[in-house]
Amino acid sequence: MAGRGKKRQFPTAYKLKAIKRVERGEGVLPVARELGISRKILHDWIKAWNADGPDGLNRKPGPKPGPRKLKPLLTYDDKRSALALAKARIAELERLVGRQQMDLDFFRQALRALKRPAAQGKPASALSKSSKP
Incomplete structure (x- = not known):
């Protein structure tokens, strides 16, 4: 072989x-x-x-030519399909929330990084006064 x-x-x-x-x-x-x-x-x-x-x-290896065969969308024919649609929607929304949380974490970290260099040049007393409103 x-x-x-x-x-x-x-x-x-x-x-x-x-x-x-x-x-x-x-x-x-x-x-x-x-x-x-x-x-x-x-x-x-x-x-x-x-x-x-x-x-x-x-045929050569790899993706087959032509349109992709997608699974048909579920319909509301009975309670089970409605439940399946609801579960799929929940999973989609959970993925969206996860992506948004990652974006928020990234921007928070970027904001902290931008604030750090400005704070390094100031004396400690000026820093504590400027951080309070």
Whole structure:
């Protein structure tokens, strides 16, 4: 088997022969072992063949072309979906609050850093008088 760092490339005909063997009834594991590939790779080839035919077997790795398939939005059909929508909204708002808190912490720290250099040049008595209104 090839090293983990380098991906092996297989001709389309080779992939197709393996797929046809599985379609004829041979098990995925025995075919994969005989070819020296993982079961996952063989399953991926079968899935690509069923979805796109020969073009699916020739596809380069990476994101698939075309629009992304997004999960459909939940509807208010029943109480469970309403609860799921509410939980998703809560999670979204919690993330927003977290981001805002991080922004506030950043700006507080930046403000303190801006005040420090001005305070370093003043005597202690002037500093204590100026900090009180």
